[in-house]
Amino acid sequence: MRMRYLLLTLLIAGALSAQTAPAPAKPAQIGGVWELTMQTPQGDMTADATFVQDSDRFKFTMPGPQGMELAGEGTVKGKDLEWTVLISGGMGEMTLTYKAKVDGETMTGEVQAGDFGSFTFTAKKKK
Numbered sequence: 001m002r003m004r005y006l007l008l009t010l011l012i013a014g015a016l017s018a019q020t021a022p023a024p025a026k027p028a029q030i031g032g033v034w035e036l037t038m039q040t041p042q043g044d045m046t047a048d049a050t051f052v053q054d055s056d057r058f059k060f061t062m063p064g065p066q067g068m069e070l071a072g073e074g075t076v077k078g079k080d081l082e083w084t085v086l087i088s089g090g091m092g093e094m095t096l097t098y099k100a101k102v103d104g105e106t107m108t109g110e111v112q113a114g115d116f117g118s119f120t121f122t123a124k125k126k127k
Contacts, residue, residue, distance in 0.1 A: 025078030
């Protein structure tokens with residue numbers, strides 16, 4: 001009898017915890033072209049950034065300075081994005097780490113640019 005009571009209690013507790021567990025947030029839909037403006041010490045730099053999304057992962061491309069193309073990959077968790085871009089040049093390699101939050105068709109965030117520090121950016125999805 002005690003065993004049945006214990007088993008029933010465990011089943012009820014399990015059912016209740018399954019009902020109260022929050023559902024994982026769906027990834028924001030970011031696929032498409034965004035006009036991204038980075039605030040730098042040299043002034044604002046604006047370029048069209050392209051995001052190709054596959055569920056919670058994406059690929060990123062954007063024209064960079066002096067004709068180079070910036071390309072990277074990242075993840076979307078709910079409204080939070082993170083991606084990295086590796087730049088190779090005459091001074092070696094540098095990793096850019098972008099972190100952003102999406103709100104509908106706008107995005108705000110920060111990019112960490114190695115020893116150069118971090119810069120804020122905003123983006124607006126193009127129609």
